[in-house]
Amino acid sequence: MIHQYKxxxxxxxxxxxxxxxxxxxxxxxxxxxxxxxxxxxxxxxAASLTGNKYGxxxxxxxxxxINRLREEGTLYAKDIYEPYVDKFxxxxxxxxxxxxxxxxxxxDCNLRCKYCFAEEGEYHGxxxxxxxxxxxxxxxxxxxxxxxxxxxxxxxxxxxxxxxFEVVKKLVExxxxxxxxxxxxxxxxxxxxxxxxxDEMLEFANKEMGNLVLSIDGRKEVNDRMRPTATGTGxxxxxxxxxxxxxxxxxxxxxxxxxxxxxxxxDFAADVLHLNDLGFEQISVEPVVCDPKEPYALKEEDLDTLxxxxxxxxxxVIKRRKxxxxxxxxxxxxxxxxxxxxxxxxxxxxSGGEYISVTPWGDIYxxxxxxxxxxxxxxxxFEGIKNDKIxxxxxxxxxxxxxxxxxxxxxxxxxxxxxxNSYHATGDINGNYTLGCTLQRKRIxxxxxxxxxLADEEDFNDKQENxxxxxx
Amino acid sequence: xxxxxTLNTRDYKKSMAKGGCGECQTSCQSACKTSCTVGNQSxxxxxx
Numbered sequence: 001m002i003h004q005y006k007x008x009x010x011x012x013x014x015x016x017x018x019x020x021x022x023x024x025x026x027x028x029x030x031x032x033x034x035x036x037x038x039x040x041x042x043x044x045x046a047a048s049l050t051g052n053k054y055g056x057x058x059x060x061x062x063x064x065x066i067n068r069l070r071e072e073g074t075l076y077a078k079d080i081y082e083p084y085v086d087k088f089x090x091x092x093x094x095x096x097x098x099x100x101x102x103x104x105x106x107x108d109c110n111l112r113c114k115y116c117f118a119e120e121g122e123y124h125g126x127x128x129x130x131x132x133x134x135x136x137x138x139x140x141x142x143x144x145x146x147x148x149x150x151x152x153x154x155x156x157x158x159x160x161x162x163x164x165f166e167v168v169k170k171l172v173e174x175x176x177x178x179x180x181x182x183x184x185x186x187x188x189x190x191x192x193x194x195x196x197x198x199d200e201m202l203e204f205a206n207k208e209m210g211n212l213v214l215s216i217d218g219r220k221e222v223n224d225r226m227r228p229t230a231t232g233t234g235x236x237x238x239x240x241x242x243x244x245x246x247x248x249x250x251x252x253x254x255x256x257x258x259x260x261x262x263x264x265x266x267d268f269a270a271d272v273l274h275l276n277d278l279g280f281e282q283i284s285v286e287p288v289v290c291d292p293k294e295p296y297a298l299k300e301e302d303l304d305t306l307x308x309x310x311x312x313x314x315x316x317v318i319k320r321r322k323x324x325x326x327x328x329x330x331x332x333x334x335x336x337x338x339x340x341x342x343x344x345x346x347x348x349x350x351s352g353g354e355y356i357s358v359t360p361w362g363d364i365y366x367x368x369x370x371x372x373x374x375x376x377x378x379x380x381x382f383e384g385i386k387n388d389k390i391x392x393x394x395x396x397x398x399x400x401x402x403x404x405x406x407x408x409x410x411x412x413x414x415x416x417x418x419x420x421n422s423y424h425a426t427g428d429i430n431g432n433y434t435l436g437c438t439l440q441r442k443r444i445x446x447x448x449x450x451x452x453x454l455a456d457e458e459d460f461n462d463k464q465e466n467x468x469x470x471x472x
Numbered sequence: 473x474x475x476x477x478t479l480n481t482r483d484y485k486k487s488m489a490k491g492g493c494g495e496c497q498t499s500c501q502s503a504c505k506t507s508c509t510v511g512n513q514s515x516x517x518x519x520x
Contacts, residue, residue, distance in 0.1 A: 017484065018483060018484060018485060019481050019482055019483060019484040020478060020479075020481050020483075021478070021479040021481050022476050022477065022478050022479075023476070023477045023478075023479065024475060024476045024477070025475045025476075027475060028475040028476050058475070061474055061475060062475040062476075065473045065474070065475050065476050066476070068473070069476065069478070073483075073485065074478060074483075077485070080485065081484075081488075084488060088492065097494065099494060099498065100498035100500075100501055102500070102501075117506075149494050149495060150495060151495050151497075151516070153497065153498055153501045155500075155501050187497075187501075189501055191505075211501070211502065211503075213503055256502070256503035258503050260506075284503035284504065286504060286505075286506050286507060287506075287507075288506075289506045330502070330503045330504070330509070330512065331507075331509070331512075333509075333512040334511050334512060335511070335512070335513065335514045335515075336479055336480065336481040336482065337480045337481060337482060338482065338514050338515050339482055339511060339513065339514065339515060340496055340510055340511070340513050340514075340515055341482075341484075341487035341488075341490070341491025341492060341493075341515060341517070341520070342484040342485075342487045342488055342491055343487070343488070343491040343492035344491070344492070344494075344496060344510060344513070344515075345484070345510055345511070348508055348510060349498060349499045349500055349508045349510065350498055351500070354494065354498060355498045355500060355501075367500065368500070368505060369505075369506070412484065412511070413510065413511030414507075414508050414509070414510065414511065415508055415510040415511075416508070417507070417508045418506065418507050418508045420506075421506070421507070436507065440507065444511065447511075451479060452479065455479060
């Protein structure tokens with residue numbers, strides 16, 4: 001499948017099944033769709049079908065180049081992966097491996113964020129803090145079910161994990177004490193709203209957390225509207241100095257400031273740039289996911305504005321990087337050369353299989369977004385997986401089980417998208433959250449355009465994008 | 473080539489041979505939590 005588009009002065013052609021990205025001139029751009037089924041196209045016919053805009057010589061050259069790429073397998077490559085993914089899914093179902101865990105260390109929160117899918121930390125359930133015993137059992141479960149995987153990821157999540165920080169510290173110590181014996185390497189992440197973050201916590205996080213996710217939405221008025229404290233005052237002034245300190249102490253690596261944009265700030269590019277202007281270099285700002293009836297929900301009629309915002313942001317990212325001011329926007333990150341293998345691209349985020357979430361009392365769910373939805377309760381860390389049907393459903397879900405994904409150019413970048421978003425939008429994890437898909441496709445187009453624009457920049461590789469991969 | 477410039481990308485077909493080691497980062501452990509960002513991740517297979 002070919003996907004071609006024009007962006008910021010570039011003609012871009014994606015050969016979806018090989019993963020190749022071509023930057024082409026106008027004549028090649030016009031010829032590529034015409035030649036998919038016609039490698040031996042006649043020059044006169046090519047001239048006529050392209051509106052007699054091009055000379056014979058340039059048509060000949062472009063035809064020859066297109067056919068060369070066809071022979072090399074980087075243009076018009078066929079989709080050969082469906083049998084491969086079937087084999088892969090069978091082995092996943094037969095021999096499941098867990099390698100990443102979202103540990104709900106606190107189902108409680110000291111902010112009252114209006115869009116919170118965790119419902120102020122409670123996840124449709126009760127307020128609770130995870131005990132060390134449950135957490136240790138969860139880490140044991142992870143080690144025991146991780147097979148040959150060496151790198152194990154644990155995200156201390158909530159609610160707000162700093163409300164139970166002593167347990168976080170003890171669990172890190174416990175995990176580290178098991179690494180050598182089982183030949184594992186724990187990569188810990190802390191996701192925090194920053195309210196309780198203090199110097200001691202930061203010091204601990206810098207020593208032990210491979211990644212730190214700091215929640216802030218952008219401009220003060222935007223943040224404070226959606227992220228108030230329990231008394232209704234804004235959180236921006238409380239958290240900002242702490243986050244700036246955290247970013248500085250981490251030398252602008254292995255962290256993200258992470259925000260959510262809603263219907264209220266459709267001009268979200270300004271929030272991303274505001275965060276960069278404040279001094280943050282690693283930034284993620286994502287579309288809100290919520291009940292469409294909420295007043296802050298994104299709507300179909302917002303799409304034109306939102307797509308334009310990504311264009312504005314992409315152009316500004318290029319401008320800033322070229323001028324020597326670094327900014328990494330998480331959703332424009334794309335590793336073309338060293339990105340995931342096709343097996344990973346087909347199988348997605350791993351929710352309900354490689355990736356699970358664990359509640360404060362030890363229940364296992366397919367991921368943090370399913371936590372508390374009893375239908376998706378898989379088991380617990382004491383007795384293991386009890387609901388094999390849920391495990392099998394997630395193991396069998398991939399790009400090819402989603403009808404609408406098969407024909408989408410983005411399928412090997414988003415891997416079929418988020419199962420929770422699909423479920424919440426359509427009632428089926430193999431459905432499609434169409435609004436999210438439209439935004440995702442736009443982000444991929446922008447990300448690739450940025451690669452094209454910066455490909456010649458000598459300084460592009462001097463400062464790398466945040467990979468969030470901690471050193472072993 | 474005069475009309476086409478190809479960016480350096482990973483060949484998916486070739487990655488079938490040694491892919492699937494599973495050592496790479498889970499996308500939701502990075503910074504998303506509400507979308508799927510597999511394409512953002514880097515391969516960590518040292519033998520690829």
